Amino acid sequence: MRNFAYxxxxxxxxxxxLLGGEGVFLLAGGTDLLxxxxxxxxxxxxxxxxxxxxxxxxxxxxxxxxxxGAAVTLxxxxxxxxxxxxxxVLAKACHHIGSxxxxxxxxxxxxxxxxSPAADTAAALYCLGAxxxxxxxxxxRSLAIEDFFxxxxxxxxxxxxxxxxxxxxxxxPAGKGIYYKASRTxxxxxxxxxxxxxxxxxxxxIAVSAVAPxxxxxxxxxxxxxxxxxxxxxxxxxxxxxxxxxxxxxGSREYRCHLAEVLVRxxxxxxxxx
Amino acid sequence: MAGNITINFTVNGYKxxxxxxxxxxxxxxxxxxxxxxxTKEGCEVGECGACMVLLDxxxxxxxxxxxAELDGRDLxxxxxxxxxxxxxxxxxxxxxxxxxxxxxxxPGMIMSARALLNxxxxxxxxxxxxxxxxxxxxxxxxxxxxxxxxxCGKKQGRKEEAxxx
Numbered sequence: 001m002r003n004f005a006y007x008x009x010x011x012x013x014x015x016x017x018l019l020g021g022e023g024v025f026l027l028a029g030g031t032d033l034l035x036x037x038x039x040x041x042x043x044x045x046x047x048x049x050x051x052x053x054x055x056x057x058x059x060x061x062x063x064x065x066x067x068x069g070a071a072v073t074l075x076x077x078x079x080x081x082x083x084x085x086x087x088x089v090l091a092k093a094c095h096h097i098g099s100x101x102x103x104x105x106x107x108x109x110x111x112x113x114x115x116s117p118a119a120d121t122a123a124a125l126y127c128l129g130a131x132x133x134x135x136x137x138x139x140x141r142s143l144a145i146e147d148f149f150x151x152x153x154x155x156x157x158x159x160x161x162x163x164x165x166x167x168x169x170x171x172x173p174a175g176k177g178i179y180y181k182a183s184r185t186x187x188x189x190x191x192x193x194x195x196x197x198x199x200x201x202x203x204x205x206i207a208v209s210a211v212a213p214x215x216x217x218x219x220x221x222x223x224x225x226x227x228x229x230x231x232x233x234x235x236x237x238x239x240x241x242x243x244x245x246x247x248x249x250x251g252s253r254e255y256r257c258h259l260a261e262v263l264v265r266x267x268x269x270x271x272x273x274x
Numbered sequence: 275m276a277g278n279i280t281i282n283f284t285v286n287g288y289k290x291x292x293x294x295x296x297x298x299x300x301x302x303x304x305x306x307x308x309x310x311x312x313t314k315e316g317c318e319v320g321e322c323g324a325c326m327v328l329l330d331x332x333x334x335x336x337x338x339x340x341x342a343e344l345d346g347r348d349l350x351x352x353x354x355x356x357x358x359x360x361x362x363x364x365x366x367x368x369x370x371x372x373x374x375x376x377x378x379x380x381p382g383m384i385m386s387a388r389a390l391l392n393x394x395x396x397x398x399x400x401x402x403x404x405x406x407x408x409x410x411x412x413x414x415x416x417x418x419x420x421x422x423x424x425x426c427g428k429k430q431g432r433k434e435e436a437x438x439x
Contacts, residue, residue, distance in 0.1 A: 031335075101408035
C-alpha cells in the first residue's frame with residue numbers, strides 16, 4: 001500500500017468538505033477498501049475514517065421504519081431485533097456476506113457502495129423497497145435502492161456525496177421473505193447467483209443478483225405470479241426475460257441462467273405455499 | 275501529511291500511547307511494533323483468520339484494520355489471555371483436545387473462540403461453525419477444534435456457576 005494520509009472525521013460536514021478531492025476514499029469497515037488497496041485496485045491519497053460520526057452510527061426503529069447508519073456493521077444489523085423480527089430477509093442477506101469476523105467490520109452501506117452486481121444485501125433491499133439517504137456538498141437527498149445501482153462498481157452518488165444511512169420503510173411486508181445464495185463453497189464466497197423473494201401486501205417481489213450489470217427485479221416472474229399463476233415452474237422460467245448474466249470464474253452464462261430459474265422456483269414454492 | 279498519527283489504546287489491559295504511520299496495518303503494528311508475535315500473518319486479505327484479535331471484545335481480522343483505527347479502543351491478542359501464568363480455559367481445551375497440528379491457525383482460532391464463548395458459553399455445533407467461519411485450518415483439525423470449544427464452554431459454564439452461587 002502506498003503512502004496516504006489518514007483522517008478520523010467526527011462530523012458529516014467535515015467529510016463532505018473533503019470528499020470531492022482527488023484520491024479521497026471513505027473508510028468504514030475497510031474490508032473492501034484495504035483489500036482493494038493491497039491488490040492495487042485503489043490508490044488513495046487521503047482516507048477519511050467515518051466510523052466516529054454520530055449520524056452514521058444510528059441503528060434505530062421509529063415511525064418511518066428501520067434506519068441503518070453507514071457505519072453500522074453487518075453483525076449489528078443481523079442482531080438488531082426489529083430487523084430479525086420484521087425483515088428477516090435482510091438479516092439473512094447480511095449473514096451471507098463473508099465470514100463472521102468480516103461481518104464484525106463490514107457495513108451495509110459499504111456493500112451497496114461497492115456496487116457489485118453480486119452484492120448480497122442488494123436483492124433483499126430491492127424486495128424491501130429500501131431508501132438510501134445521501135449527504136453531499138449540495139445538501140441531503142434520498143434515493144430508491146433500485147436507482148442507486150448504476151453499473152458494476154458505479155452508484156448514483158455524485159462527487160463529494162456519501163451514504164449516511166439506509167431506511168427500510170414501514171409498512172414492513174406482512175408476508176414471508178427469503179434469500180438464497182448459490183456460491184462455489186458453502187460459505188465465504190461471492191454469490192454465483194443470489195435470489196431474494198418477498199411476499200408483500202401488494203404482491204410478490206423478486207430480485208436477483210450477479211446476473212446483470214446491477215442487481216435486478218425479476219419483473220416478468222412477479223407479473224405472472226401477481227396475475228394469478230400458481231405454476232411455479234412456468235413462472236420461474238420467465239426470470240430469463242430480466243437477466244443478462246456473463247460468464248466468469250464463478251459460473252458460465254448458461255449455468256447462471258439455470259441457477260436463477262431454480263432459485264426463483266424454490267423461493268416461490270417456499271414463500272407462496274405456506 | 276502522511277504518517278505520525280498518535281493513538282491511545284489499551285493492549286491486553288495496559289494503556290499505551292504510540293505514533294504510527296497511516297498505512298501501517300494493525301497486524302504489522304501488533305507484530306513489529308508491539309512485538310506481540312503470537313498474532314500470525316496469513317493471507318493479508320481477511321480470508322484466513324490467522325491474524326484474529328479482539329477489538330472492543332469483537333473478533334476482527336487485524337490485517338484489514340489500520341493501526342490508526344486502534345485509537346480509543348481496547349485490543350486483546352493471544353498473549354493477553356493467560357492470567358498469572360495460568361492458561362485461559364480455551365487455550366487449555368485446545369491442548370487437551372489436540373486441536374491443532376502445525377499450530378499456525380491456533381492463535382486466531384482461539385481468539386474467535388474466546389469472543390464466541392464470552393457472549394455464548396454454551397454454543398451449538400452450528401454456532402461454533404459460524405463463529406469460526408473466518409478461521410481456516412490447513413491441517414484440517416476442525417473436528418477437534420469444535421470439540422475443544424464445546425467442552426470449554428461447558429467448563430466455563432460450571433466455573434461461572436461456582437462463582438455466583
